[in-house]
Amino acid sequence: MRYLTGSAATVAILALWSLAGAQMVHDGSEPTEVTAEVVMKDKAFHITRGEMWHYSAESEQGFLLRADTHADIRLRNEDTVAHEFVSTMLNKVPFQFSSTGTLVKLPGAAGVRVGPGQTVVLSFEVPKDGTEFQNIYEAFWCNVHGKVRGDKMRGEILIVGLR
Secondary structure: OHHHHHHHHHHHHHHHHHHHOEEEEOOOOOOOOOOEEEEEEOOEEEEEEOOEEOOOOOOOEEEEEEOOOEEEEEEEEOOOOOEEEEEOHHHOOOEEEEOOOEEEEEOOEEEEEEOOOOEEEEEEEOOOOOOOOOOOEEEEEOOOOOOOOOOOOEEEEEEEOOO
16 A cells, blocks of 8 residues: 555656656756856855846846757755745746756746755756747746845846847
């Protein structure tokens, strides 16, 4: 009976993952070059690699992605507590992440939970602006420590088209 219960739970988890459009990468391979790197430290996001972008002086920090390209975003948690990188964009595109992360699915958003001291690489194809998205930017946040505007665990992703 214990075997049947475990098998049913595994099937349920795999079914939910396929519905969410997320895949976990188990081979341990990580890209040597990343499009952006977000360090989670002192309950704040710090963009340490990639083209940084700010909507205004008062806004959260963010980074730029080029439409219709591949993106690898390294998420490095240097805190002693778990953090999440959740975005409305990840609810709209299929993505993969390395095996140390945990899938986070919310109404209208998706992402990955990164444990203390862990690093996760999030990979996806950046959509063309104007097709899958109505806005040229998407928000990202930690669903644990970045729910309120003004929190340091919030940011924005600007998607720009190539001409």
